Amino acid sequence: MNVGDERVAVDLPDADPAAVVDAVEGEDEVPWSGGRIDLPEPGPLHDRLNPVEPGLSVSVRSALAAAARSRGLEAPQDDEIRRVEAELSGVDPEPVDAERARRRAAEAGDREAELSERVAELRGRVRAREAAGLDAGDARERLSAAAGDLAETRTERLAAEQLLDRTRERARCQRDLRERRLRLEDRLGNLEREARAHLAAVLWDEFRDAVAAVPGDGRAGANPGSFEGDPVTAALAVFRVGDPEVPAVLACGRFSDAETAAEVLDAPVIRVEG
């Protein structure tokens, strides 16, 4: 990122790294001594590496792939990735509210069981009164009312079960779509992983040189992805290899000033170490 012809190299010794990262990500401008500058959208390098501070966790392969993307490099998997993404965007399973249908069926079943018990109880009472030669008129009336309720509830329960069956049928069709979506997502994940491995391999020699060029401990092996040492060193080397859209936010104590850091990393820099 350049302001006019000048690369951003800013020291903010008293700033909080997290606050600077927030500002870099925000739609707001970044305030620092000397002015405010509109920043482009942060890219994957920023997402993975900023702020560069002790304790940072870096997947070297993924970070290096992000560096490759920041330079506009493409992977052989890109066409297929775009194709799978397009296919994926067309797979859109509809929500099926099976929960409501399940609840309705369960509640109707409970009501029916309750009423069924009540009818049996009233029937017993009618019989008992008749057997004892007592007037059963009242009890018979209540029995008939409860039996009517029971018939109605049974109809409701059957309707609820039919609805549940239909809902399950629909859910099953939608699950075919969900399964297809999952397969596409897995395919996309594999392609993206392959693309990252490819891009990391393309930049690996540059990365090894960069590890030697930036300050700090670290050694990159011959095989892409093999790195031993302080992750901060790896992050700095990735910034040096990449072409970051927004400044590297450095809180790692590796540089005496922002100018030097920007020179070594060949990248815009905000240095927040006092």
Place this chain on the structure above:
Amino acid sequence: MLLVVTYSRTARQTLRNVCSAHGDTVVRRFGRAALFEATEFGAFLALRMRERHGEDVQVERTEPLNEYRDTPESVREAARAYEEEAHDNTPYAKFASGTDHPDPDSMRAESI
């Protein structure tokens, strides 16, 4: 038992986590599905997954099949005969035609 099937990457990951954290309740795991014990705790684990992932989690209740209780003898006999008597590449429909064994469509039409 409770059959829990997942339909998204995040739901599958949650299932993995649940399976490794609650091995005593997980009877068996198959890729993106698993069988949980039919206990309140098994149901609790399944329902929590459904809360988190909605319809990307399917929960079914399974029961063992007792063929002597749940299927007619004609079906059991057909299965035995097909396995023992048919050549490996004979389709069942062809094997059954002209015999007393039930044809596949009639079996499809009968629920058990």
